Amino acid sequence: MKNTRGRVKVALIILLVLLSVFLIFLSALLIRTYTFSAAGNQDSSYFDRSHAAFAANFSESEGKLLLDNLKGALRIRTVSRNATDFDISALEEFGDFLPKVFPTVFSSNLVQHEIIAKYSHLFTVRGSNDSLQPFMLIAHLDVVPALEEEWDVPPFSAEEKDGYLYGRGSMDDKSSLMGILQGLEFLLKRGYIPCRSFYIGIGHDEEVGGNNGAKNIAKVLQSRGVKLSFLLDEGSVILDGVIPGLNKHAAIIATSEKGFATVNLNVSVDTGHSSMPPKETSIGILAAAVSKLEKNPMPRMFGQGPERGLFEHLSPQLHFPLNMVMANLWLFSPIVSRMMEKKQSTNTIVRTTTAVTEFHAGIKANVIAPFARATVNFRLHPVHTLDQLLQQIQHIISDERVKIEVLQHYPSLPMSSYDDTSFGYQVIKGTIQNIFPEVAVAPGLCIANTDTRHYQKLTKELYRFIPMILKQEDVTRVHGVNERISVKNYEEIVKFYFRLLQNSDLSSLPSSRIPSCDL
Ligand SMILES: *[C@@H]1O[C@H](CO)[C@@H](O)[C@H](O)[C@H]1NC(C)=O
Ligand SMILES: *[C@@H]1O[C@H](CO)[C@@H](O)[C@H](O)[C@H]1NC(C)=O
Ligand SMILES: [Zn+2]
Secondary structure, three states: OHHHHHHHHHHHHHHHHHHHHHHHHHHHHHHHHHHHHHHHOOOOHHHOHHHOOOOOOOOHHHHHHHHHHHHHHHOOOOEEEEOOEEOHHHHHHHHHHHHHHOHHHHHOOOEEEEEEOOOEEEEEEOOOOOOOOOEEEEEEOOEOOOOHHHOOOOOOOOOEEOOEEEOOOOOOOHHHHHHHHHHHHHHHHOOOOOOOOEEEEEEOOHHHOOOOHHHHHHHHHHHOOOOOOOEEEOOOOEEEOOOOOOOOEEEEEEEEEOEEEEEEEEEEOOOOEOOOOOOOOHHHHHHHHHHHHHHOOOOEOOOOOOHHHHHHHHHHHOOOOHHHHHHOHHHHHHHHHHHHOOOHHHHHHHEOEEEEEEEEEOOOOOEOOOEEEEEEEEEEOOOOOHHHHHHHHHHHHOOOOOEEEEEEEEOOEOOOOOOOOOHHHHHHHHHHHHHOOOOEEEEEEEOOOOHHHHHOOOOOOEEEOOOOEEEHHHHHHOOOOOOEEEHHHHHHHHHHHHHHHHHOOEOOOOOOOOEOOOO
């Protein structure tokens, strides 16, 4: 009897202890959830209307002009097929086209224009205050090929249909290129004199690696001793309905970029007649290796890279309990990454992806294949190194007959800052909020590769963002069929750059709401 009472007592105490631990734990989760709500919703007060001298309002004729200029750019077939196969006459035509549509930019004594590596462009815009570190906007003028017969309209016709402008390059990347220069053209026309100097770099071979264009633009700036405050490139957008549980559009400013590794797998065996085959052929050995790689995805790394910032920043916009989960990825990332890896589009931010892209073997129907080779393309998660990857490949395949060699490798790009004191990030974010007040803004990861990597020596603050609004179904239009931009969205893109150039005139953050020179 006494004994039982004792046991009940102990059980009660244990229960109480567990309950308090649970309550403390729950409050920790909730505190984190709701402090994010407060922090993540910062307004764009540094960038309120009062200091932008020129409001982002365009007249009807300007609205028509900006659209006509974009159409002109889309009609020039600046296609890059590979590093040596591009259309020289189209690149030259593009060079002749720019001064025609941006006469003020090309005649202003504030702007210096240079041709780099024959077809790329560098604009230097001199600000009035030399003590401010310049920034840079970059874009590219080349496009990938288009399979004409699959499109609803000819890909280089720039046809307008149902409020959209169709054309190869309308998303990648001519609306950004033209938007930047159009924004500058309109500003200069209004008599704008920037305080902070800036550069505009337009590469001509981004789609095939940027080793002529962007690389040489960066070299020229390095040789002049230029250091940048920040750089803004393509590579991320405003997502409409892509993020589950979010009822708003999400503008993702990519602060890092996935890496890239192409790996060859080779198997060589003694050749012989197929009438007396060995137990395993080179083809069988390699096929088994490739199959193991596909069955064993690289480890989940979700929550260790910039994707953590993405969900933490978006968490205030989500409903309970999704907000608690996203604000507490330190705890929930294993569950969240298991959910995310089910879809291709979200799996790519959870881990290093594996794509077997080539398989070559065999020479004749009755000869044992002397060798077999497969190529595998990995896109590295930002915290995943090449050494780790190679060890994992070796471990997964576990067959010494399969030789592993790296063909090409770019490490992922380091994470740029996105806190309250990060000038570039805050200027970009504030400008998004000026032009799209209803949109949630968050840092994120660029899953493709851009020209940005060529500029790493000029600044650590590298951002990728274009205010282009994309639905899930639009994602495949980039490099795919029926690439298009809405007429309304393109005008917003021009407004964004028009405003961004002015917002960058602030001397510092966050106390300074005053421009760094008299306007
Ligand atoms: C793998 O095969 C490729 C193409 O046949 C060859 O160039 C390369 O040298 C081979 N590598 C090894 C390690 O055998
Ligand atoms: C230029 O910018 C610096 C740094 O913000 C500031 O101290 C200085 O007053 C500015 N110069 C002029 C002429 O406005
Ligand atoms: Zn691009």
